Amino acid sequence: MKWISRKDRAREVDRAGWGRTAGAAIASFIYFFPVLVIIITAFKKHTDALAVPAKLFPDFMGWLVPERLTFTPTLENFVSVFSRSFTTGGAAQDTGFDLFFFNSIFIAGSSVLLALAIGTLAAFGFSRYPLKGNDTYLFVILTTRMLPAIVVIIPVMLMFRITGLAGTYTGIILLYTAFNLPFTIWMMKSFFDELSPDVEDAARIDGSSDRGVFFKICMPQVVAGLAATAVFGLILTWNEFLFALLLTGVDTRTVPVAMSQTIGGDIGVRWGLLAAIETLFLIPVILVTFFLQNQLLRGVTFGTVKR
Amino acid sequence: MNTTTAAHSSAGKLLAFRWDNWRLALLATLIGVPLSAFVLPNFAAVVATCILGGLLVITSVVYSWTRHVGGLLVAPAIAVLVVMNIFPLLWSLGLSFYNYRADRQSLSFIGLRNYERLLSDPVVWERLTTTATLVVLTVAVQMVVGFLFALLFSKQFPLRRYLLILVLTPMMLSYVAVGAFFRYYYDPTFGLVSQVVNMFTDEPFVLISSTGGAIAAIVIADAWMWAPFVMLLVLAGLVSVPKHLYEAASIDRVPAWRRFWSITFPYVKGLLMLALLFRTIEAFKLFDVVFILTDGGQSTETIALYVYRQAIQFNKTSYSASLSYILLFTVIVLTNLYLYLANRRTKEG
Numbered sequence: 001m002k003w004i005s006r007k008d009r010a011r012e013v014d015r016a017g018w019g020r021t022a023g024a025a026i027a028s029f030i031y032f033f034p035v036l037v038i039i040i041t042a043f044k045k046h047t048d049a050l051a052v053p054a055k056l057f058p059d060f061m062g063w064l065v066p067e068r069l070t071f072t073p074t075l076e077n078f079v080s081v082f083s084r085s086f087t088t089g090g091a092a093q094d095t096g097f098d099l100f101f102f103n104s105i106f107i108a109g110s111s112v113l114l115a116l117a118i119g120t121l122a123a124f125g126f127s128r129y130p131l132k133g134n135d136t137y138l139f140v141i142l143t144t145r146m147l148p149a150i151v152v153i154i155p156v157m158l159m160f161r162i163t164g165l166a167g168t169y170t171g172i173i174l175l176y177t178a179f180n181l182p183f184t185i186w187m188m189k190s191f192f193d194e195l196s197p198d199v200e201d202a203a204r205i206d207g208s209s210d211r212g213v214f215f216k217i218c219m220p221q222v223v224a225g226l227a228a229t230a231v232f233g234l235i236l237t238w239n240e241f242l243f244a245l246l247l248t249g250v251d252t253r254t255v256p257v258a259m260s261q262t263i264g265g266d267i268g269v270r271w272g273l274l275a276a277i278e279t280l281f282l283i284p285v286i287l288v289t290f291f292l293q294n295q296l297l298r299g300v301t302f303g304t305v306k307r
Numbered sequence: 308m309n310t311t312t313a314a315h316s317s318a319g320k321l322l323a324f325r326w327d328n329w330r331l332a333l334l335a336t337l338i339g340v341p342l343s344a345f346v347l348p349n350f351a352a353v354v355a356t357c358i359l360g361g362l363l364v365i366t367s368v369v370y371s372w373t374r375h376v377g378g379l380l381v382a383p384a385i386a387v388l389v390v391m392n393i394f395p396l397l398w399s400l401g402l403s404f405y406n407y408r409a410d411r412q413s414l415s416f417i418g419l420r421n422y423e424r425l426l427s428d429p430v431v432w433e434r435l436t437t438t439a440t441l442v443v444l445t446v447a448v449q450m451v452v453g454f455l456f457a458l459l460f461s462k463q464f465p466l467r468r469y470l471l472i473l474v475l476t477p478m479m480l481s482y483v484a485v486g487a488f489f490r491y492y493y494d495p496t497f498g499l500v501s502q503v504v505n506m507f508t509d510e511p512f513v514l515i516s517s518t519g520g521a522i523a524a525i526v527i528a529d530a531w532m533w534a535p536f537v538m539l540l541v542l543a544g545l546v547s548v549p550k551h552l553y554e555a556a557s558i559d560r561v562p563a564w565r566r567f568w569s570i571t572f573p574y575v576k577g578l579l580m581l582a583l584l585f586r587t588i589e590a591f592k593l594f595d596v597v598f599i600l601t602d603g604g605q606s607t608e609t610i611a612l613y614v615y616r617q618a619i620q621f622n623k624t625s626y627s628a629s630l631s632y633i634l635l636f637t638v639i640v641l642t643n644l645y646l647y648l649a650n651r652r653t654k655e656g
Contacts, residue, residue, distance in 0.1 A: 016462035024459050024470050031456075032473040034531065035480075037499065038488055050497045122384035129377025137381070139646060144392040146642045148592040150614045151631040154624060155395035155402070158409070178391030181384055210376055239481035241595045246619065256483040260599060263487055271491055278484045285479040289472045296475065297539050304649040305540065305581060 039282065041275035043073040049271045077276035097277060099251070100258040107169065107254060108237040111176035112230055118177070119184030120226065124214060126185065127192035138186070142302065145182035149242040157246060167249025175243055180233045183302050187232070190303035191225035192218065228295040231288050238281070255281075329366040336363050396635070403629035410622040421629035431630065433606075434613040441525060441597075441609060442590040448530035449586055450579070453537025460538070461545040478535040486599025489528040493600075521605035529596050533586060540582040544575035577652045584645040588638060610634065 040056060041049050048055050048071040055071040057064065081097045126134060144152075156175060157166070165171030195218060203217050219226075244254040259277060263269050292299065298306055321330050336359040343355040371379040406417050425431050456474055460467060477485070492499045495513045504512040514520040552570045561569075594611040601607045603616070614634070618627035 016464040018465060020459075020462060020464040021466050021470075024464065024467070027456070027459060028470040028473040031531075032476065034488060034492065035476055037492070038484075041491075052497050052502060054497070054499055054502055118383045118387060122381040125377045125380025129380065131377050131381070137385070139643070140393075141384075141388060142646065143639055143642050144388060146588055146638050148594070148611050148614075148631070148634050148638065150592075150594065150611050150618070151399075151635050151638075152392060152395060154614075154618050154628055154631060155399035156391070158398070158624070159395055174387075175391055178387050181387060185384060235479055239483075241481070241483050241598075242615075256481050259483050259487060263490070263599065269487075269491075274484075274487055278480070278488070281481070281484075282476070286472060286476060289475050289479060290468075293468065293471065293475075297543055300478065300536055300539065301581070301585065301649075304646070305543065305578065305652075 035282070038275045039279050041271055042077055042279040043075070044071050044272050044275075045074055045076065046270065046272055048072075049275075077272040078280070080273055081276050081280065097255070097258065097273075100253055100255045103248070103252055104238055104255040107172055107176060107252070108234050111173045111180055111237055112233040114173070114177045115180035115184045115233060116226065116230055119181050119229075120188050122181075123185045123188030124192055124218065127189050138189075141182045141185055145179070145302065149240075153243060153246055160247060166247055167252060169252055172244065172247050172252060175247060176237050176240070179240065179243065180237060183233060183236065184229055187229040187298065187303040188222065188225065190298060190306055191222045191229075194306070195221055225295070228292050228299060231292060232299040235285065235288065326366060327370040327372075329363065329370045332359075332363040332366040335359055399628040400632065402625050403632055405625050407625040408622050409618075409624045421626050425626065425630050425633070431610075431613070434608055434610045437607060438591065438593065438610045441522065441529075441593055441607075442587060444522065444526045445529045445533075445590050445593075446583065446586045448526060449534045449537050450583065452530065452534040453582070454541050454579075456534065456538040457541035457545055460542060474538065475535045477532045480532065482532075482595030483599060485528055485532050486596045489524065489596075490600055493524055515601055515605060518605050518607070521601050521607045525593075525597055525600055525607060528600060529590065529593065532596075533589070536586065537579075537582045540578040541575055544578040545571065548574045577648065577655075580648055581645065581652070584641060584648065588641045588645065591634075591637065591641070 037056070040058075043058065044055070051071070053069065055069055057070045058073045059070045061070065081101070083098075125131075126138060131137065160166040160171050163171075165174070200213050200217055203213055208216070238254075239256065240254075241256045241260070244257045245260070248254060248257060255277065259274055262274060289296065320328070321334070324331070339359045340356050343352045347355060368379065403421055404416060404418055405414055406421075407414050460471060460474075493501070493514045495501050500514060501512040514524050548571055553566065556566045556570060592611050593609050594615065597603060597607055597609050597612055598615075603609075603612050608616070610630075611634070614627050614630050617623045617630065
């Protein structure tokens with residue numbers, strides 16, 4: 001017989017049957033519908049995306065619904081995300097989204113790695129070697145993350161203009177590192193705080209150095225946390241808009257900024273293209289939501305709520 | 308006698324050429340940098356400053372290597388935050404006492420006049436009211452929808468894990484994408500919302516044409532995106548309710564609403580409060596969705612968007628800096644409250 005602790009039994013979740021599944025399925029489907037429409041739009045030609053009544057069904061479902069509600073799926077939008085030409089019937093246009101995708105991945109990747117390296121060290125420090133006024137430091141650090149971006153951006157823009165960092169990769173990566181640090185520190189601290197100190201004490205008695213304790217005892221135990229922190233950091237950075245809008249140049253523009261500028265275009269918005277970009281981003285997001293479901297709560301509250 | 312030996316040894320400590328003697332390095336830097344700036348040519352002065360600064364960093368690192376491990380570990384993070392956040396914030400605090408404009412050279416000290424001006428500016432109060440309306444509405448909708456979804460998912464049932472993903476996805480999308488696509492859905496001609504409405508009336512339906520409609524449009528988009536957040540927190544509370552309490556209640560035939568108020572609610576209360584505060588802080592900063600959906604039209608300009616306009620489009624750098632300090636103060640108060648509640652909950656749990 002599997003041994004269950006009393007606490008576990010007390011907290012065991014009530015079970016419900018397929019009736020609940022049906023209800024939840026309907027509610028979830030309605031909630032997910034706007035995302036579903038994005039995915040469907042990604043496979044539409046430009047004219048189909050603007051059709052009235054809305055064509056919501058691909059043509060292989062034609063036996064289910066009247067023909068005027070179906071469209072022929074196309075991969076044209078996905079191709080034009082990565083190739084540098086796009087036609088809406090008129091002259092070919094440069095989307096440039098291959099560059100913007102590269103920028104987003106490069107900028108988010110480097111700043112998250114940097115923040116992870118610096119932030120994990122700091123989190124370990126805050127967790128194991130509390131300074132005088134430790135809580136004050138942590139509070140100030142969290143506050144910098146909670147601030148409206150516009151508050152920070154005004155002086156940062158002046159600073160970047162003087163140092164010539166505006167529009168460069170270095171500038172935006174540095175800023176995003178600072179943007180990710182509070183989140184990384186709080187997340188990693190919450191993971192370090194959970195480790196049992198007994199193992200570390202035992203290792204110390206056996207003559208392990210501080211560095212040995214950190215690399216050989218603590219780090220292996222928080223690898224999952226490290227991964228979760230990195231992934232949340234990547235999503236947060238990828239989605240960030242205002243810093244990128246004001247501090248990236250033509251060559252360093254990120255995907256959200258490029259998307260927002262597409263909306264302001266004069267030839268009409270290319271909804272199919274936008275939808276394709278968003279669909280490409282949906283795949284990693286859904287994978288993350290699935291595999292990190294247990295860390296999701298901690299991730300969205302910056303590690304302040306564990307369970 | 309004791310004092311003389313102490314003085315002796317500290318003088319000896321100061322002058323010893325050792326890698327952990329940061330005091331000597333500091334002294335050398337303080338004397339050497341200004342000196343080199345006067346004596347040496349430009350480039351050499353920069354090199355000398357770099358060498359002395361490097362020496363100072365190395366000696367302090369060596370010094371703290373065994374003595375102040377905690378300080379050493381957090382130093383790089385603090386340094387990055389000071390350079391990219393704290394220093395700019397102090398700079399903008401300084402600027403808020405001047406009448407600086409990014410497009411002009413003139414600069415004169417005007418004391419607290421910026422703050423006087425913005426507190427008596429009816430436009431600022433109008434923007435604050437708009438923001439407050441949006442915050443109250445969007446947070447209320449998020450709490451209700453999130454709570455209902457949490458109740459739905461609070462029991463274990465087949466396929467729960469997969470259905471949960473569908474509900475949680477909106478939270479992970481970018482503001483720009485959500486804003487853009489809600490604009491697509493609200494479009495007067497081919498938007499889905501207007502098509503549904505047109506089934507009942509023949510008049511063209513433009514949601515974003517009136518203030519009420521525009522606010523509803525923003526609230527729906529933002530609440531749709533963030534209700535899963537509330538759900539996630541409430542769910543954590545619901546799952547933590549010990550099952551035997553319900554069993555006892557059902558033996559005593561406690562009515563359902565009573566069971567909810569005296570068993571479920573106390574377990575959810577703390578997390579609900581955290582969700583409320585967290586969402587309030589985030590909604591207070593509402594910028595991206597409004598920027599994309601209405602761009603502040605139909606009097607939906609939030610305070611964050613107003614500061615953006617003043618700073619970026621009208622170049623009123625000092626004025627917007629002082630305005631942003633009001634935002635900063637509000638967020639600090641709210642964050643403090645949030646952390647107080649979060650800590651209290653951790654200690655109780």
